[in-house]
Amino acid sequence: MTDQSTATAPPEHQPDRPRKPADASALSPLELLRFAWTQLTSMRTALTLLFIAALAAIPGSLIPQRPVSPVQVREFITENPRLGGFYDAVGLFEVYTSPWFSAIYLLLLVSLIGCIVPRIGVYARALRAEPVNTPRNLSRLPAYAKVDGRDDAIERATEHLRAKHYRVRRIEEDGATSLSAERGYLREAGNLVFHLSLVAMLLGVATGVLFGYRGAAIVPVGGGFSNNLTQYDELTSGAEFTDLDLQPFSVLIDDFTARFETGKVNTGQPREFTANVTVIERPGAEPKPDVIEVNHPLEIAGTQVHLLGHGYAPRVTVHDGEGNVAWSGPVVFLPQDGNFTSNGVIKAPDARPDRLAFEGIFVPTTPVDNAMPRSLFPDAYNPELFLNAYHGPPRVATGEPENVYSLNKTGLTQYLQxxxxxxxxxxxxxESFALPDGRGTITYEGYQRWVRLQVSYTPGLAATLAACLIGVAGLCMSLFIRPRRLWVRAAADGSVEVTGLDRAEGRTGLAEAVGELGESVLR
Structure with missing residues (x-):
């Protein structure tokens, strides 16, 4: 006699056992491609790629980026040649345009699209489908009640459920009438909207990276800026950008106001930076006045002009040994600290018989009892110009570009006491200073301010912002909408069974919903 507890079940009744995965080497190329696509488009892979993209973006906020701060990148490489060389080789100075970050970005985009498209089809079929059949044993569900119902219990229950925005299906089976009701279809819609918005955000960012640009230029107050390539001190752009994408506008810097805190608390802290400008939006257009302030950029045909910084430009005139003017005009000095102690270089390559050059420090507020060139306050209350002088034989012009903020001392000799x-x-x-041996003079005539303008164009920015807002709305829908099923069954003896089931974990209020439904059919 066979023990029933250990008897082997017939094959048709044996439980399903996990299949052993097929050997990848035995798969055909098409099957291997299908397997790779299935793995790539799984939600687990999408979440993993999203996490990797977040980790990969961290260096972009910790390490200076060449498109935003090229000067800091150069200084970092100079101070840390070995580490800086490694960072440059692997693209850590240009994280968001590096090949490895772009690969993560594209894989995430493909994975999301592959996840979303099948789910849209499933959701569309679910919207067209009727509520599911009534379970046979309603008492096994989490919330259950059995009451003595009215003769029109089904009609009353139908009216109650539709008032609560349920989709209702009436079922006749085995001499009993039942209702199957369901609501919360928008929860999955919100989930899909969130993921579609994420795809739209990725596409919007990609559009901005490919077709956008960002550049900066230092403009002395009283001067102007025209939006063409020759006017930029630095410019970074996307792969699809051309100079034809530059809007042909001009900005004239009429005046610049800088105010700093002079009280005992937070002395020297900035209070106001305002540039009064005249804008010509296109050739032949009427000039119009405008104002640029910090965090309040000027916008022209989708291009934004930000006020990014400011400083001082001493006005100097250099006469050479023959009495001719070798240089005259403002020279941009770059601030080195919060009090605007600024460094700069004055070059007079056309001076004769020797070319002349000067390294200088401009001090807006010079201490009266200290000869050190350091400023006590960022505003110009006691401005002075400190200089070293160099001379050398004339140099043949090569046409090679040269940094205007640093001095190449090759072939130059410093004047000595x-x-x-x-x-x-x-x-x-x-005041003026005469150089030794009658080699010339330099005169400091005063100073004027300069402003640093950042011009940026990011197509797709509005679409990206809209996608972000829509995505938040979709996420709220998926979090707060409660998908729920309720059933009502009226037996021939007048009893009515009422039960329900939540389709999401952690929901509350199911017992109350079942109780309200039961009360609506009571005698």
């Missing part, structure tokens, strides 16, 4: 120390001198506005 009688004691052998480097010649250093300081000038107030209107």
């Amino acid at each position: 009688a004691n052998g120390e480097p010649l250093r001198f300081r000038l107030k506005a209107g």
Whole structure:
């Protein structure tokens, strides 16, 4: 006699056992491709790629990026040549345009699309389908009640459920009438909207990266900027950008106001930076006045002009040894600290018989009791110009570009004092200094301010923002909408069974919903 507890079940009744995965080497190319696509388009892969993309973006916020801060990148490489060389080789100075970040980005985009498209089809079929059949044993469901119902219990229950926005299906089976009701279809819609918005955001960002550009230019107050390639000090752009994408506008810097805190608390902290400008939006257009402030950019045909920084430009005139003007005009000095102690270089390559050059420090507020070139306050209350002088034989022009903020001392000799120390001198506005041996003079005439403008064009920005807002709305729908099923069965003896089931974990209120439905059919 066979023990029933250990008897082997017939094959048709044996439980399903997990299949052993097929050997990848035995798969045909088409099957292998289908397997790779299935893995790539799984939600687990999409979430993993999203997490990897978030991790990959971290270096972009910790390491200076060449498109935004090229000067900081150069300084980092100079100070850390070995580490900087490694960072540059693997693209950590340009994280968001590097090949490896682009690969993660594209894989995430493909994975999301592959996840979403099948789910849209499933959701469309679910919307067309009727509520499911009534379970045979209603008492096994989480919330259950049995009451003595009215003769029109089904009609009353139908009216109650439709008032609560349920889709209702009436079922006749085995001499009993039942209702199957369901609501919460918009929860999955919100989930799909969120994921579609994420795809739209990725596409919007990609559009901005490919077709957008960002550049910066230093413009002295009283000067102007025209939006063409030759006017930029630095420019980064996407792969599909051309100079034809530049809007042909001009901005004239009429005036610039900088105010700083002069009280005992937060002395020297900025209070106001305002540039009054005249804008010509296109050739032949009427000039119109406007204002650019920090965080309030000027917008022209989708292009934004930001006020990014400011500083001082001492006005100097250099006469050479023959008495001719070798250089005259403002020279941009770059601030080195919060009090705007600024460094700069004055070059007079056309001076004769020797070319002349000067390294200088501009101090907006010079201490009266200290000869050190450091500023006490960022505003110009006691401006002075500290200089070192160099001379050398004329150099043949090669046409190679040269950094205007640094001095190439090849072929130059520094002027020295009688004691052998480097010649250093300081000038107030209107003062001049004669170089040794009658080689020329330099006159400090005063200063004017300069502003640093950032011009950026990011197509797809509005669409990206809209997708972000729509995605948040979709996420709220998926979090707060409660998908729920309720059933009502009226027996021939007048009893009515009422039950329900939540389709999402952690929901509350199911017992109350079943109780309200039961009360609506009571005698």
